[in-house]
Amino acid sequence: MRSLPLFAVLFLLSPTCAVAQHGQTDLARNPLLKNPEAVAAGAKLYGISCAGCHGADGSGGRGPNLIHALESSPLKDDELFSTIRNGIPGSDMPATKLPDDDTWRLAAFIRALTGPAVENEVPGDAVAGEKIYWSSKAGCSNCHAILGRGSGMGPDLSDIGGTRPLAIIREAIIPKKNDPSRNYELAGNEGVTVTLKSGRVIRGIARNRSNYSLQVVDQSGKLWLLRMEQVKELKVLDHSLMPADYETRLSSAEIRDLLAYLAHQSLRPGSEARDLEGPNQ
Amino acid sequence: MAALFAGAAMAQVRYEDILKGPGADWLTYAGTYQGSRYSSLRQITPENVRSLVPAWTYHVPDANGLRTSPIVYRGVMYITNSNALFAIDAATGRLIWRYQDTRARKRGVNRGAAILGDSVYFTTTDNYLVALNRENGSVLFSHKFADVNTGTTSTSAPLVVKDKVLVGSAGGDSGMRGFIVALSAKDGSEIWRKYTVPAKGEPGSETWSDLREWGGAGTWLSGTFDPETNTLFWTTGNPWPDFAGQPRQGTDLYTCSLIALDLETGKMKWYFQFTPHDVHDWDAQSWPMLLEAPWKDANGRSYMRKIVVHANRNGFYYVLDRETGKFLRGTQLIDNLTWAKGLDDNGKPVLIPGHDPTPEGNWVCPSIKGATNWMGQSYNPGTGLLYVLTMQACGLFTTSSQKPVPMKNFAGGGATQAGGQVILRALDPATGKRAWEYPMPGSGNMWTGVVSTASGVVFSGDDDGHLVALDGKTGRHLWHYYTGDDLTASPVTFEVDGRQYVSIASGSNVFAFALFQAGQ
Numbered sequence: 001m002r003s004l005p006l007f008a009v010l011f012l013l014s015p016t017c018a019v020a021q022h023g024q025t026d027l028a029r030n031p032l033l034k035n036p037e038a039v040a041a042g043a044k045l046y047g048i049s050c051a052g053c054h055g056a057d058g059s060g061g062r063g064p065n066l067i068h069a070l071e072s073s074p075l076k077d078d079e080l081f082s083t084i085r086n087g088i089p090g091s092d093m094p095a096t097k098l099p100d101d102d103t104w105r106l107a108a109f110i111r112a113l114t115g116p117a118v119e120n121e122v123p124g125d126a127v128a129g130e131k132i133y134w135s136s137k138a139g140c141s142n143c144h145a146i147l148g149r150g151s152g153m154g155p156d157l158s159d160i161g162g163t164r165p166l167a168i169i170r171e172a173i174i175p176k177k178n179d180p181s182r183n184y185e186l187a188g189n190e191g192v193t194v195t196l197k198s199g200r201v202i203r204g205i206a207r208n209r210s211n212y213s214l215q216v217v218d219q220s221g222k223l224w225l226l227r228m229e230q231v232k233e234l235k236v237l238d239h240s241l242m243p244a245d246y247e248t249r250l251s252s253a254e255i256r257d258l259l260a261y262l263a264h265q266s267l268r269p270g271s272e273a274r275d276l277e278g279p280n281q
Numbered sequence: 282m283a284a285l286f287a288g289a290a291m292a293q294v295r296y297e298d299i300l301k302g303p304g305a306d307w308l309t310y311a312g313t314y315q316g317s318r319y320s321s322l323r324q325i326t327p328e329n330v331r332s333l334v335p336a337w338t339y340h341v342p343d344a345n346g347l348r349t350s351p352i353v354y355r356g357v358m359y360i361t362n363s364n365a366l367f368a369i370d371a372a373t374g375r376l377i378w379r380y381q382d383t384r385a386r387k388r389g390v391n392r393g394a395a396i397l398g399d400s401v402y403f404t405t406t407d408n409y410l411v412a413l414n415r416e417n418g419s420v421l422f423s424h425k426f427a428d429v430n431t432g433t434t435s436t437s438a439p440l441v442v443k444d445k446v447l448v449g450s451a452g453g454d455s456g457m458r459g460f461i462v463a464l465s466a467k468d469g470s471e472i473w474r475k476y477t478v479p480a481k482g483e484p485g486s487e488t489w490s491d492l493r494e495w496g497g498a499g500t501w502l503s504g505t506f507d508p509e510t511n512t513l514f515w516t517t518g519n520p521w522p523d524f525a526g527q528p529r530q531g532t533d534l535y536t537c538s539l540i541a542l543d544l545e546t547g548k549m550k551w552y553f554q555f556t557p558h559d560v561h562d563w564d565a566q567s568w569p570m571l572l573e574a575p576w577k578d579a580n581g582r583s584y585m586r587k588i589v590v591h592a593n594r595n596g597f598y599y600v601l602d603r604e605t606g607k608f609l610r611g612t613q614l615i616d617n618l619t620w621a622k623g624l625d626d627n628g629k630p631v632l633i634p635g636h637d638p639t640p641e642g643n644w645v646c647p648s649i650k651g652a653t654n655w656m657g658q659s660y661n662p663g664t665g666l667l668y669v670l671t672m673q674a675c676g677l678f679t680t681s682s683q684k685p686v687p688m689k690n691f692a693g694g695g696a697t698q699a700g701g702q703v704i705l706r707a708l709d710p711a712t713g714k715r716a717w718e719y720p721m722p723g724s725g726n727m728w729t730g731v732v733s734t735a736s737g738v739v740f741s742g743d744d745d746g747h748l749v750a751l752d753g754k755t756g757r758h759l760w761h762y763y764t765g766d767d768l769t770a771s772p773v774t775f776e777v778d779g780r781q782y783v784s785i786a787s788g789s790n791v792f793a794f795a796l797f798q799a800g801q
Contacts (some may be wrong), residue, residue: 145419152417159420163383207417213373223377223416225356225370267409267423268384 030077032101032108034119041102042109049096049106058113058167059176063093067167070114080107117169117263118161124253129261132254140258142219143241146265152221153205154241155189162266169262173246173255191237192216196230205241209234293398294354294415296443300508305776307353309503310393310438311657312732312773315571316505318659320774323736324781329796330738330750330760336782336793337374341367344789346769348390348728350438350657351784351791352401353775354415360786361391361438364405368418371784372777374793378418382411386429392503392655392770393438395446397466402446404435410448410469424469432457432495432688440503442513442544445472447504453497453518454562456687461500461515463547473547477517477535485534492529495687497521498536502566502655507587507603512550513542514571514589518564522685522693524638524678525560532557537565539591541606551606556595557629560637561620561645561678562696563594566655570667571603574711590710592658592669594651597624598713612713614706615652615673620645638678638694648676649696650725657730657771659739660710664753667710668731668739674701701725703744707756717756721745729787730771740783742768748785748792764792 032038047056053063060066075083084103087095098106112120133140134150141150144157160169190209194202194216204218214226214234228234246255294308302313303320312318325333341347344362352359358371364385368377382405389406396402400412400421408427413420427433432452440447445463453459459477464470477498479485486493497520504515520529520536537556540549556563569589576586587603596618600610608628621630636645650672658669680694705719721727723744731741737753746767750760766788774783784793 145414145417148414148419148421152414152419156419158423207377208370208375210373210375213370213375215370215375215377217378217417221414221417221419223357225372225377227373267382267420 028076028078030081030104030107030111032104033077033111035108036121038105038108039112042105042107042112045098045102045106046109046113049098053092058110066110067114067165070110071165071168077107080110084110113167114165116162116164116266117166117259118266120166120263122166122260122263124256124258124260126257126260126264128254129257129259132250132258133261138246138250138254138258139243145221151219153217153219157262157265159267160265161263162268166259166263170255170259172242173258175244186240189240191241193235194224194226194231195233196226197232198230202226206236292355294396296397296441299397299441303774306355307351307773307775308396309352309440310350310395311503311505311568314442314506314508315660316568316658317570317661318657318730318732318771318773319661319734320732321735322774322776322781323734324776325734325738325750325774325783325796326736327738327752327759332797333750333760333762333783333794334797335762336372336795338793339367339369339374339376339791341786341789341791346390346767347786347788347791348436348770349393349786350771351773351786352394352396353773353784354396356777357415358775358784358791359394359396359401359415360791361394361403363388363391365391366394366401366403366411366413368401368415369791371775371782371793372780374791380411380413380418380420382409382423385409387434389434389451390436391438392436395439395441397441397446400466402439402441402466404437404439404448406434406436408433408435410439410446410464412466412469422469424464426462426464426469426471427460433460437501438503440506440513441466442506445544447513449500449503449515451499451501451518453499453501453521453564454523454692455690456492456495456497456521456685457499458494458496459498459500459517461504461513461542461547463544475540475542475547475549477538477540479534488531488534490528490530492521492685495521495685496529496533496536497523498533498538499564501564502568505569505571505589506544507571510604511544513544514569515540515542516565516567516569516591518566519559519562521687522691523560523562524680524695525685525693526558526637528685528693530558533559537563537595539565539569539589539601539606553599553601553606553608553628555591555593555597555599555628559595561595562649562692563647563651565591565593567592567594567653567658567669568655570658570660570710572660572710574600576711588711590667592653592671594647594654595630596621596647596652597630598708599628600711600713601628610711610713614669614713615647615671617646617673617675618652619675636678638680638696640680640682642677642679644675645678646675647672648674648698648701649678650674650698650701654728656728657732659731659733661733661737661739661753663735663737664707664733665709666707666716666753668705668707668733668741668753670703670727670730670741671706672701672703672725674698674725698725703727705731705739705741705751705756707753719749719751719756719758726767728770729768729785732772732774732783734774740772740774742772742785742787748772748783748794750783762792762794764788764790
């Protein structure tokens with residue numbers, strides 16, 4: 001399950017529910033956000049109230065994967081508060097009926113679990129992780145660039161920590177066992193080998209393709225704009241180019257440090273919510 | 282056969298390439314540094330333009346009222362939307378890559394990208410200059426050049442000159458202090474910054490009574506550049522509060538002006554203020570165009586004079602000396618102009634009393650949208666004509682009794698606009714004399730501009746959603762295509778694999794057209 005059901009989203013988009021039921025005047029912002037003690041306390045509450053359905057790490061079980069769900073349908077603080085407090089009527093999600101402070105603590109933990117990696121304390125040594133990232137052993141830079149360094153063939157990682165939760169980054173490196181979706185969401189990242197009628201062979205990632213044209217970035221980062229009448233043979237990989245052997249290629253400490261390094265990759269100093277409308281000038 | 286390689290080994294956009302002006306590629310917002318939106322392409326002619334057919338349409342996700350003018354290099358088109366840049370295969374319309382800054386703190390319009398070397402540049406609404414690898418979209422840097430909490434936002438396409446990326450500022454309708462900043466093309470670091478409202482004690486500050494810190498003079502349209510004198514020409518926006526003149530008595534320099542700046546230092550060489558103490562929100566934002574025109578000296582001898590021409594929102598058309606900023610000529614751009622009798626010998630408007638905003642309101646022509654605006658204009662050396670969109674409209678201008686508070690969308694009053702007639706006019710640029718006119722039905726909502734070609738075709742949008750082709754010499758209609766929505770940006774033309782395209786990003790789509798080709 002990748003996202004909250006529609007009825008749940010609609011319910012959650014109604015923050016006045018919480019205000020009306022609890023007489024709160026300011027539920028707009030979580031006062032305990034990024035408070036380490038509150039996050040730790042929230043983790044304990046999560047273990048008691050939530051982990052049974054949503055998994056100890058938020059990766060789901062009987063209930064949805066929280067990281068995926070909140071990434072595709074983000075909730076404001078008051079909406080998250082309301083969901084924890086009241087549950088989702090008509091679903092298996094029960095009301096916790098926790099006091100306000102505990103509800104905010106739990107919400108602070110869920111924010112830390114599901115928010116961009118750069119906003120949260122991440123275990124591991126980012127300096128050691130940097131060496132691993134740029135080493136031939138990990139080989140990350142063979143496909144991924146950070147601030148112009150490395151190959152531009154695969155997804156750019158300059159802002160990966162600023163935009164993605166740690167769990168999502170970890171999942172990309174260490175995929176869940178037997179997760180077929182890994183090879184079903186390749187559009188824009190398909191590995192291809194193109195043999196042209198001229199005899200030239202191009203290997204890279206198809207950023208886009210149709211029956212009529214093909215846009216390929218090769219490992220050196222160069223772009224090829226091709227028309228299918230030029231192509232003699234097109235081979236499309238049926239699996240991701242992302243290596244699937246990092247669990248054996250790197251030690252668990254190396255993976256932890258690599259994740260710490262990636263978590264630090266952010267183009268902005270921290271999360272800056274989009275909150276204002278701009279001018280028409 | 283299609284081009285194979287968008288990035289041949291030695292292919293890098295150089296300053297010299299931009300200097301040459303549009304051929305196959307379109308490398309800067311206004312086409313040329315002189316601001317002429319003129320292309321040397323000749324495949325599409327007045328004779329064959331009736332065979333122009335759609336080549337592709339790209340729908341821009343989440344777009345609404347696109348303001349972007351495409352940049353095209355080696356078969357790749359770069360267009361922008363709010364906090365996003367898209368690279369599109371310019372011959373097929375297929376997306377190659379996109380960059381989206383999901384953490385930008387504001388949304389707003391964006392007028393386009395710039396390109397140099399292997400980098401393509403654009404700004405986020407909250408003032409980050411972003412550089413991306415032009416082939417694969419990798420991030421090279423993202424550099425914050427202004428604080429959005431000071432009221433400044435960014436909407437214009439950057440202007441790349443030599444090793445610098447010139448960026449303007451927006452937000453003058455809510456209070457901010459305008460500037461132009463030169464950033465390093467290599468890493469985004471600041472080289473110089475020129476504020477368009479002087480600080481207390483600086484020359485020009487005596488033209489303000491108060492509110493200087495929030496005085497506006499935004500620079501929200503890309504400027505032009507004279508390579509011979511290394512001079513940037515940039516127009517500035519309205520003073521704030523827009524409609525309330527009382528708290529800012531004086532001429533309010535350098536609002537509603539044209540300023541000439543040294544490229545290397547940002548030092549001001551001269552300025553010319555079109556509308557001193559503006560109270561009608563008549564930003565000077567249509568770009569200054571650099572030309573040479575036949576002139577006669579004091580002894581009656583003919584020579585080619587370097588001039589800068591400017592069609593202003595206030596209803597007048599100006600011709601200035603390019604080297605000194607001296608006012609040479611001024612004419613009425615529109616027929617219905619009620620607030621001034623004309624321009625004096627120094628180019629200052631001779632006011633007609635009773636046209637300032639009041640609590641009850643005063644009816645003034647032109648309207649707040651102005652006699653022209655930021656819609657792109659074109660100068661065609663072949664026809665010798667300047668093509669400029671004009672609008673004949675009037676409106677009621679009122680003041681508010683509220684105390685000015687910056688950054689709260691308070692403009693000191695308001696203005697209405699009742700319809701209006703958009704007319705594309707061809708002018709003799711040296712005299713402002715009209716050669717022909719192309720009136721359009723519609724409701725005055727269009728924002729599209731003009732591009733003209735060496736073959737003598739003028740492409741523009743009309744006020745009713747049609748992209749149109751006209752004969753550059755006569756204004757005769759040659760072709761049109763209905764896009765289904767108001768047009769909100771200007772067309773460009775380019776060539777891929779020997780085929781000329783005309784393209785416009787507008788509404789929520791990018792459209793491209795080329796001559797009919799069997800089996801396309």
